[in-house]
Amino acid sequence: MTCGGALLETLCTGGLTSPFRQEYAVAMGSRQQFLIIALLLHIPLFAYPILRLCQWLTLSPWQTTLILVPLFCSQIVARLYLRHANSGLLFWLRRGADLWLGVSPLLLISLLLTEIPVAAGWIAPTPAALGLLGLTGLLTLYSIANAWSPSVVKVSLESAKLRGTLRFAQITDVHIGSRTGDFLQRVMDKVNTLDMDFLCITGDFIDMPGIDGPQLAALRSCPVPIYFCTGNHERYEDLDQIISRLQNLGVRCLRSQSALQGEVQIIGIDDSEWPGQVRKELACIDIMQQRFILLLYHRPWGLGAAAEAGVDLMISGHTHNGQIVPFNLVVKRVFKRSIGLFRQGATHLYVSPGTGTWGPIMRLGSRGEITWYEVRPVGQHPHD
Structure with missing residues (x-):
């Protein structure tokens, strides 16, 4: 969460x-x-x-x-x-x-x-x-x-499925409600400077009911498509209204669904407390193995199921990396993969420490992050 x-x-x-x-x-x-x-x-x-x-x-x-x-x-x-x-x-x-x-x-x-x-x-x-x-x-x-302003962190990967370089960004756990529309504007000002094909929001974007257009208006400034999957906090609040507001702002909400973006199949799965959610939902989705498969899921669970299904990259958040010490130590005991890049077979998982904060606008022992991914064809150098 x-x-x-x-x-x-x-x-x-x-x-x-x-x-x-x-x-x-x-x-x-x-x-x-x-x-x-x-x-x-x-x-x-x-x-x-x-x-x-x-x-x-x-x-x-x-x-x-x-x-x-x-x-x-x-x-x-x-x-x-x-x-x-x-x-x-x-x-x-x-x-x-x-x-x-x-x-x-x-x-x-x-x-x-x-x-x-x-x-x-x-x-x-x-x-x-x-x-x-x-x-x-x-x-x-x-x-x-x-906690005032998140850093941009670059993650570089390679894939044999791509003919050209894929670049996209991820924000997660922004927590509008705990944070304000002004914070979202600061985040989007940074996001919009990145060279990217699309933006992913991996849940807990909103954590309070009644968050309306003016507080979310900064999303309109994004020059590329935005894809969203739910987090636990959206489920706790007015989920249907949140989905409607985001869709009105042009956000593509993937609720155990997939979308095509160039050479990429983007899959978004609804958050669940059940550890088997990724396996269950992937079994119901037609996965196009010839494409680069990107999975958006809020919790860093289900890497094994994603690998079995042929997912190339799974991106998550949820943990905040503890947000404030000593909770980072507790988080590491609860989540085997709490921050950073992991691999199982040909599948990678990246766990973001989150972009915003829940509750106190404080971070100690963790840092807010906007993640910028660059996935190059195998053998291609960064300057190619």
């Missing part, structure tokens, strides 16, 4: 987005059990750091309570009641909750590293707390700046 993709979303918020809440409540058999687990997840991230720092700063109980209660409850309120706020005061309250969601793991790690020197008496609690807050503030500012 997605801050580790959905990993930060589920771990930091206790899974309190509507789809996760429903799925977990059913799986556990009761809402009470779910809420207990959600609160337990909140304690290390949103209670312990605040209580410990307030203790080190010798704040009074009522001062501690005034700080603890809103910060501890922020994610529950934001995910249940503010997740659709996109204007006015409620929007900024949600943004504040999102920022705290990103800051809290940085604060927790810094605090854990500081506990030993404080316990050993090497540093007094109050200076330790002030230094820790200063360090967390600097890391936060860097993380925000790092």
Whole structure:
């Protein structure tokens, strides 16, 4: 999904987005059990750091309570009641909750590293707390700046199926809703400078209902065809309306369908939590083996099935490469292929770390990316 993709979303918020809440409540058999687990997840991230720092700063109980209660409850309120706020005061309250969601793991790690020197008496609690807050503030500012504008990353490949060089771009996990139309404009300004035959959007382009034309208008500036496959966040929101809005902007939405673009057959598969989705959907698509086969699928699952079907290149996103440390470490445990280029037989998979951000507009230990692919005929040099 997605801050580790959905990993930060589920771990930091206790899974309190509507789809996760429903799925977990059913799986556990009761809402009470779910809420207990959600609160337990909140304690290390949103209670312990605040209580410990307030203790080190010798704040009074009522001062501690005034700080603890809103910060501890922020994610529950934001995910249940503010997740659709996109204007006015409620929007900024949600943004504040999102920022705290990103800051809290940085604060927790810094605090854990500081506990030993404080316990050993090497540093007094109050200076330790002030230094820790200063360090967390600097890391936060860097993380925000790092998430501001994605880099262009080039991926070079060869294929015996091509007569001429194929160039195209990929953006993924842009998360309009968490991010604004201005961010999309910055992304498209970079995309439009690239020499490309088409643009691919591999899901989680929108993560809020009601995202309308003006917020997506930057797509109109793209001089080449745009192909889109769904991500998990589109499924969580107003999927049919999202598809309609994108189609009105000229985007070709491939929902377990294929399209021809020059020498390329482009296949897009709908996102699913089921690991067998790629195998199931590819079995229903007429794959033209004489063409270069490009598969768009949001999650980095199904490389084996893609290789068996004769896919040449599969491109995915979803993981955000953790987005904020330490979630990159967790993501690597959940997704065997979490970032970069992989190969199975004649099939390549490229996993993008994502272009935008979910929740907090922060990246630490990861970098937003616009991926630019150049696939040359075998034996052709880059300057040919």
